[in-house]
Amino acid sequence: MSRPECSSLESVAVFRERILSKLKYATGKDLTSACKHDWFEAVALATRDYLVDNWEDSALQIDRSEQKRVYYLSLEFLIGRLLIDNLSNLGLMETAREALAELNVDLQDISELEPDAALGNGGLGRLAACFMESMATLGVAAHGYGIRYEHGLFRQVIIDGWQHEHTETWLDFGNPWEFERSEAGYTIGFGGSVSTVQAASHGLGRQSWQPTETVRAIAYDTPIIGWKRASVNTLRLWRSRAERFLQLERFNAGDHLGAVAEAVKAESISRVLYPADITEAGQELRLRQEYFFVSASLQDLLHRHVKHHDIQRLPDMVAIQLNDTHPAIAVAELMRLLVDEHGLAWEQAWQLTVATLAYTNHTLLPEALESWPVSLMERLLPRHMQIIYLINAHHIDMLRAKDIHDFALLRSVSLIEEDQGRRVRMGNLAFLGSHSVNGVSALHTELMRETVFRDLHRLYPNRINNKTNGVTFRRWLYQSNPQLTSLLVEHLGDELLDAPERLLQKLEPCAEKSSFRKRFMEQRQHNKQALANLVQSWLGITLDTEAIFDVQVKRIHEYKRQLLNLLHCVALYQAIRNDPATDWVPRVKIFAGKAAASYYQAKLIIKLANDISRTINHDPTLRGLLKVVFIPNYNVTLAEVIIPAADLSEQISTAGMEASGTSNMKFALNGALTIGTMDGANVEMSERIGTENMFIFGMSAEQVAMRRLAGLDMSAEIAHSQRLASALEAIRNGVFSPDDPNRYAGLVEGLQYHDRFLVCADFEAYWQAQLRVEALWKRPMHWWKSSVLNTARTGWFSSDRAIREYAADIWNVMPGGSGKLGE
Numbered sequence: 016m017s018r019p020e021c022s023s024l025e026s027v028a029v030f031r032e033r034i035l036s037k038l039k040y041a042t043g044k045d046l047t048s049a050c051k052h053d054w055f056e057a058v059a060l061a062t063r064d065y066l067v068d069n070w071e072d073s074a075l076q077i078d079r080s081e082q083k084r085v086y087y088l089s090l091e092f093l094i095g096r097l098l099i100d101n102l103s104n105l106g107l108m109e110t111a112r113e114a115l116a117e118l119n120v121d122l123q124d125i126s127e128l129e130p131d132a133a134l135g136n137g138g139l140g141r142l143a144a145c146f147m148e149s150m151a152t153l154g155v156a157a158h159g160y161g162i163r164y165e166h167g168l169f170r171q172v173i174i175d176g177w178q179h180e181h182t183e184t185w186l187d188f189g190n191p192w193e194f195e196r197s198e199a200g201y202t203i204g205f206g207g208s209v210s211t212v213q214a215a216s217h218g219l220g221r222q223s224w225q226p227t228e229t230v231r232a233i234a235y236d237t238p239i240i241g242w243k244r245a246s247v248n249t250l251r252l253w254r255s256r257a258e259r260f261l262q263l264e265r266f267n268a269g270d271h272l273g274a275v276a277e278a279v280k281a282e283s284i285s286r287v288l289y290p291a292d293i294t295e296a297g298q299e300l301r302l303r304q305e306y307f308f309v310s311a312s313l314q315d316l317l318h319r320h321v322k323h324h325d326i327q328r329l330p331d332m333v334a335i336q337l338n339d340t341h342p343a344i345a346v347a348e349l350m351r352l353l354v355d356e357h358g359l360a361w362e363q364a365w366q367l368t369v370a371t372l373a374y375t376n377h378t379l380l381p382e383a384l385e386s387w388p389v390s391l392m393e394r395l396l397p398r399h400m401q402i403i404y405l406i407n408a409h410h411i412d413m414l415r416a417k418d419i420h421d422f423a424l425l426r427s428v429s430l431i432e433e434d435q436g437r438r439v440r441m442g443n444l445a446f447l448g449s450h451s452v453n454g455v456s457a458l459h460t461e462l463m464r465e466t467v468f469r470d471l472h473r474l475y476p477n478r479i480n481n482k483t484n485g486v487t488f489r490r491w492l493y494q495s496n497p498q499l500t501s502l503l504v505e506h507l508g509d510e511l512l513d514a515p516e517r518l519l520q521k522l523e524p525c526a527e528k529s530s531f532r533k534r535f536m537e538q539r540q541h542n543k544q545a546l547a548n549l550v551q552s553w554l555g556i557t558l559d560t561e562a563i564f565d566v567q568v569k570r571i572h573e574y575k576r577q578l579l580n581l582l583h584c585v586a587l588y589q590a591i592r593n594d595p596a597t598d599w600v601p602r603v604k605i606f607a608g609k610a611a612a613s614y615y616q617a618k619l620i621i622k623l624a625n626d627i628s629r630t631i632n633h634d635p636t637l638r639g640l641l642k643v644v645f646i647p648n649y650n651v652t653l654a655e656v657i658i659p660a661a662d663l664s665e666q667i668s669t670a671g672m673e674a675s676g677t678s679n680m681k682f683a684l685n686g687a688l689t690i691g692t693m694d695g696a697n698v699e700m701s702e703r704i705g706t707e708n709m710f711i712f713g714m715s716a717e718q719v720a721m722r723r724l725a726g727l728d729m730s731a732e733i734a735h736s737q738r739l740a741s742a743l744e745a746i747r748n749g750v751f752s753p754d755d756p757n758r759y760a761g762l763v764e765g766l767q768y769h770d771r772f773l774v775c776a777d778f779e780a781y782w783q784a785q786l787r788v789e790a791l792w793k794r795p796m797h798w799w800k801s802s803v804l805n806t807a808r809t810g811w812f813s814s815d816r817a818i819r820e821y822a823a824d825i826w827n828v829m830p831g832g833s834g835k836l837g838e
């Protein structure tokens with residue numbers, strides 16, 4: 016089905032008519048009364064019609080071929096905008112541009128009116144979005160399941176250097192991509208009690224759960240189209256709705272608020288995304304969200320399955336992937352549905368459950384390992400708590416039967432944590448209930464085997480496997496960087512776009528050609544100018560586009576070590592002031608990222624970045640050699656502007672703490688050079704790109720573990736580095752916070768005496784690596800050669816490759832007829 020984009024006169028005329036028809040009949044406007052937003056809506060709706068035509072074809076194709084279906088359960092989908100994505104995958108970009116031009120409307124202009132759908136916090140949610148696009152491209156029959164949050168991730172506003180969170184209102188003007196499916200609704204229960212209704216022949220009673228509280232889950236479907244219309248899948252997001260909107264008796268009795276209280280409570284479930292990237296919620300509403308979307312999704316997929324197949328064939332026809340432990344309650348819910356609703360015997364239900372479910376782990380951080388108090392579970396999900404106890408009991412019996420009696424081992428693999436109050440360990444539940452448990456980079460997977468799941472791994476040595484993350488090149492290269500894309504197509508041909516994993520490497524010889532390097536540099540320059548314009552208009556700061564654009568954009572978290580980068584800013588600032596005559600390499604340090612609203616230390620880091628930025632940018636002695644900017648409200652749309660403009664990509668987490676990272680891949684794909692630690696996917700990137708084309712520094716994961724054994728006091732490291740000592744000193748003494756000289760005293764104290772993320776321990780190595788950056792920048796031929804090689808050697812980090820691995824190793828699915836799985 017790979018027909019190249021052709022914008023015939025005819026297709027342009029058809030599109031134009033469709034837009035005008037939407038303008039008239041969907042927005043009720045005409046050419047004179049239409050505002051820009053009406054145009055956006057008309058174009059989006061016209062585009063959606065093309066999606067729907069292809070959607071129907073895909074649905075028929077899947078039904079006819081009896082393809083096994085994949086269900087991707089994720090509490091987050093960080094989607095971003097969809098207009099350009101959809102037009103581009105439909106092959107209608109030029110058609111749409113020309114059709115609109117004839118109407119005197121600029122496509123770029125109106126595409127910027129689309130809100131950025133931020134139904135996720137960061138990497139985990141963005142991975143889900145990339146996977147959805149890749150599955151459609153490869154013809155994997157997939158449904159994404161999640162929550163249709165009324166409010167996505169907060170909008171970050173910086174006031175006086177501090178982060179403030181404003182409510183995100185992405186649905187204000189409606190959402191042209193979705194279809195409400197009022198008919199596809201399910202009842203979700205909470206609370207109540209469980210009773211034994213009838214004694215079965217084998218002596219066990221059948222259990223019946225009578226919840227006291229119920230809410231409705233209503234489906235909203237968004238079509239997700241693959242590259243060149245390969246196939247169209249569905250992202251089904253659930254909205255919670257009360258069973259009764261109004262208690263009329265109470266209303267009539269004059270209790271107007273009380274009459275809607277129940278409805279408000281029910282609808283609060285899908286009201287807002289939890290704004291923490293690493294779990295710290297632990298609240299009841301979060302558990303309600305998790306169970307709500309899991310139950311609706313499992314009821315929905317079982318309903319679809321039993322229409323055509325026997326329940327026994329579930330694992331033959333269905334694969335369910337759990338994106339982190341957020342949907343781990345699926346283990347107990349699937350058991351409940353199979354045993355209580357479908358009448359299967361426990362053993363058989365367990366076999367089907369394990370064979371159907373698979374779990375992706377995303378982090379080893381202890382604070383991120385979800386667990387729920389037994390008391391809360393008993394109150395909210397009493398039947399599930401029973402099931403979890405039963406799974407646990409069966410498991411321990413099975414181990415004892417295998418003559419395993421080691422008490423410490425039994426304790427560590429138990430589903431119940433006994434030490435800090437009794438809690439249910441969702442990681443262990445997901446592990447036991449799945450046939451596959453995967454990490455997201457080679458290093459992360461290895462560490463999973465050695466740490467969090469050490470004991471479970473000994474019992475189930477074949478269950479843990481690795482699936483290194485990837486990103487979709489359609490969004491992170493073709494759409495975000497059209498300049499580079501046309502340069503690549505010019506040299507490698509149109510086929511590149513269909514098979515970048517295979518063809519990008521053919522770019523390698525170009526790295527040796529000065530004419531090509533020049534073109535490569537020019538596209539970067541163009542993108543840097545676009546970013547400089549944005550910074551100028553948003554922040555009023557002028558950037559030198561000849562300087563190195565040195566970029567760290569990601570969630571603000573101590574383990575990601577924005578502080579290490581900020582210490583470098585300060586040390587560099589001091590070095591330039593002390594020695595203004597040296598031929599310093601001009602540098603622009605660019606930061607962006609959100610902090611969890613309740614994460615004080617991360618918010619203080621944002622304030623420090625802004626304080627440093629203000630001081631440095633206003634210091635005339637620097638002659639503009641160093642600028643520091645913090646760009647507010649990092650999201651997918653902003654990432655699409657920043658990443659193609661980066662010369663240097665900062666991937667400097669404490670080794671062993673970043674599970675994979677995906678922005679590292681986006682940057683390298685666009686030709687930025689990475690300065691980074693041997694952490695997450697950086698390790699595999701270095702194997703493919705070559706360490707000579709990166710700036711690798713610092714302690715390895717193993718060395719980090721060793722260093723920690725020696726304590727977290729960094730006095731010796733600080734005494735050893737004059738540079739580090741004076742940078743810390745300046746921050747501590749209020750050089751950057753004259754209005755509140757003590758603002759950072761505690762922060763600096765923490766770095767000196769309790770440096771959990773080993774910032775000080777890696778500082779000198781980082782400084783040296785930054786010197787290598789400058790040395791290479793001064794040799795442009797070598798810099799740009801490396802830059803080209805970064806793009807040429809990043810093909811493997813495509814999410815198509817990742818999905819192919821999931822499909823073959825975990826899901827056991829074959830691609831659909833129109834897909835290109837076998838590239």
Ligand SMILES: *Cc1c(COP(=O)(O)O)cnc(C)c1O
Nearest residue numbers: 137138569650651654676677678
């Ligand atoms: C890719 C991406 C991330 C993940 O970035 P990491 O640096 O890998 O943590 C987070 N947010 C957005 C908007 C992204 O596009």
